[in-house]
Amino acid sequence: MGRLRADGIFYLLALPFAALTIVFGLWPIVLSLQVSLTASATALKAAPVYVGLSNYAAVLADPVFTASLVSTLVYTALAVVLNVGLALAYALLLDSPYVSRGRAFFKLAVFLPVVTPDVAGYVVWRWLYDQSFGAINAALKLLGLPLFGGIADPGTAMLAVLLAELWHHAGFYVVIFLANLAVCEKALSEAASIDGAGPLQRLRFVILPQLRPAIAINVIYALIQFLKTFSVVVVMTKGGPADATNFVSYYAYQLFDQAQYGRATAMATILFAIVLAISLAAYRTAERGRA
Amino acid sequence: MGVAGLVSVVFFYPYLWMVLGAFRSTRDILRHPLALWPEHADFAAFAGIAELSGVALWRVVLNSLGITGVSTALAIAIAASGAYALTRRPRALAFRLLRGGFLLAMMYPYMLLVIPVYIVVYRLGLLGSYAGIVLFLSTGPVQFFLFEQFFRTIPAEVLEAAMIDGATETQILWRVVMPMAAPVVATVGIITFLLNWAQWFPVLVISTTPDTYTLPVALLSLNGELGTDFQAIMALAVVTTIPPAVVFLLAQRRVMGGMTEGAVKG
Numbered sequence: 097m098g099r100l101r102a103d104g105i106f107y108l109l110a111l112p113f114a115a116l117t118i119v120f121g122l123w124p125i126v127l128s129l130q131v132s133l134t135a136s137a138t139a140l141k142a143a144p145v146y147v148g149l150s151n152y153a154a155v156l157a158d159p160v161f162t163a164s165l166v167s168t169l170v171y172t173a174l175a176v177v178l179n180v181g182l183a184l185a186y187a188l189l190l191d192s193p194y195v196s197r198g199r200a201f202f203k204l205a206v207f208l209p210v211v212t213p214d215v216a217g218y219v220v221w222r223w224l225y226d227q228s229f230g231a232i233n234a235a236l237k238l239l240g241l242p243l244f245g246g247i248a249d250p251g252t253a254m255l256a257v258l259l260a261e262l263w264h265h266a267g268f269y270v271v272i273f274l275a276n277l278a279v280c281e282k283a284l285s286e287a288a289s290i291d292g293a294g295p296l297q298r299l300r301f302v303i304l305p306q307l308r309p310a311i312a313i314n315v316i317y318a319l320i321q322f323l324k325t326f327s328v329v330v331v332m333t334k335g336g337p338a339d340a341t342n343f344v345s346y347y348a349y350q351l352f353d354q355a356q357y358g359r360a361t362a363m364a365t366i367l368f369a370i371v372l373a374i375s376l377a378a379y380r381t382a383e384r385g386r387a
Numbered sequence: 388m389g390v391a392g393l394v395s396v397v398f399f400y401p402y403l404w405m406v407l408g409a410f411r412s413t414r415d416i417l418r419h420p421l422a423l424w425p426e427h428a429d430f431a432a433f434a435g436i437a438e439l440s441g442v443a444l445w446r447v448v449l450n451s452l453g454i455t456g457v458s459t460a461l462a463i464a465i466a467a468s469g470a471y472a473l474t475r476r477p478r479a480l481a482f483r484l485l486r487g488g489f490l491l492a493m494m495y496p497y498m499l500l501v502i503p504v505y506i507v508v509y510r511l512g513l514l515g516s517y518a519g520i521v522l523f524l525s526t527g528p529v530q531f532f533l534f535e536q537f538f539r540t541i542p543a544e545v546l547e548a549a550m551i552d553g554a555t556e557t558q559i560l561w562r563v564v565m566p567m568a569a570p571v572v573a574t575v576g577i578i579t580f581l582l583n584w585a586q587w588f589p590v591l592v593i594s595t596t597p598d599t600y601t602l603p604v605a606l607l608s609l610n611g612e613l614g615t616d617f618q619a620i621m622a623l624a625v626v627t628t629i630p631p632a633v634v635f636l637l638a639q640r641r642v643m644g645g646m647t648e649g650a651v652k653g
């Protein structure tokens with residue numbers, strides 16, 4: 097009891113943090129799980145009707161959900177590879193002797209979009225793609241190139257969304273890579289060069305192994321980020337055209353908007369399980385690589 | 388060098404285009420979409436956004452400043468005291484459970500958490516209130532991890548010396564630990580300001596009328612209206628973008644350092 101009194105100050109200090117974590121973190125998760133087991137019409141009533149796992153069955157039997165899940169996974173794979181790959185290339189370029197001046201500026205230029213409110217950035221991109229106002233098609237027309245359908249064409253909508261997200265997120269991955277490159281052993285690279293290793297060999301056998309921590313962090317971060325892709329869809333496409341960008345988080349939100357609370361929360365739980373499983377698997381792979 | 392310059396130009400171009408769009412008339416834009424300088428500065432758009440969905444622009448700006456400012460101050464206090472307690476008594480069962488629960492909540496897809504948060508805020512009677520929005524924005528992973536990481540680096544001898552001098556735990560926290568933590572407080576404060584300024588989904592979900600909208604939410608709703616006014620949208624995007632851009636440019640090292648550190652730890 098004396099111990100508890102001595103520690104009382106720490107419990108007091110942790111109280112606001114604990115209260116917010118429970119009220120805005122854990123309670124909503126429990127509530128979400130509970131609602132996913134009830135009939136939508138009664139979900140918010142005092143005495144909800146429990147329907148077992150039938151919302152989950154309905155979600156899994158819904159062809160729109162299956163299509164949405166497939167496009168979410170395809171989009172995530174493309175976005176992770178492109179974001180992390182291009183960020184790595186850009187960081188290596190900035191770290192190389194080819195860039196002697198202006199390093200701070202080149203880093204700043206790609207990081208500014210990270211701290212720009214995503215809604216503002218995506219609103220601007222939405223209009224950049226526009227057929228009459230947009231700069232992108234005006235430039236293509238000027239160069240005599242074929243026009244880009246952007247978010248209006250089901251065939252290019254996913255790519256258009258991907259480019260806007262690349263603009264918003266890539267700077268973050270670049271800075272993580274640069275932080276890792278700053279602590280790399282430059283002497284190793286020089287020694288390999290003296291031993292006759294070409295630039296590609298040095299990259300493959302000397303630099304990339306040292307970048308393993310940054311690659312792992314960026315891939316895991318990007319996986320979680322893009323599996324949950326949401327804002328860009330709300331601002332630019334509303335899931336369209338022809339469901340081309342109807343990713344799971346957006347589809348779940350739409351169901352919620354239509355008061356289909358049971359199915360929406362069941363879908364949320366399924367997506368949570370997928371995010372958790374994929375990020376744990378990626379984390380395990382990264383840990384094994386380190387050992 | 389050339390490639391890095393080109394990439395920087397591509398990344399910067401949307402900002403230039405946004406500012407031009409805000410100051411050029413619709414007719415000029417349609418005639419020359421690629422112009423790099425306004426024919427004549429046209430301020431009509433800013434008069435046009437003086438009122439948004441029946442709410443004065445100045446009120447939306449004050450909402451943004453107020454909600455972001457108060458939630459940032461709260462987030463610092465809550466994350467600092469929470470992380471301090473958890474670092475000082477890492478083996479207490481309640482704290483281990485709390486830390487685990489926090490990590491779990493942070494992994495839950497954010498926009499899906501906001502849906503049940505609506506129900507929670509409703510049950511607390513805070514729907515449509517500033518309090519509901521501010522409280523929701525007062526907790527986050529980056530803040531907690533940056534403080535936790537810092538508190539773990541404080542040598543035990545420093546705290547023991549203070550205890551031998553007869554300082555109480557409260558005195559140690561306020562007179563010894565927090566002065567040492569001043570740079571972390573600054574970093575967390577700036578990053579939280581940037582993150583919370585950009586928040587839109589919780590604000591939209593918890594609001595019941597446009598009276599509590601912040602700039603990004605007002606921009607989203609303007610962008611979604613039928614018969615959109617391109618120039619007005621760009622003008623509001625400029626207003627939304629400038630404050631965080633200025634803060635970032637003034638504190639770039641702190642922001643980039645802190646955000647990567649917070650991510651590496653989490």
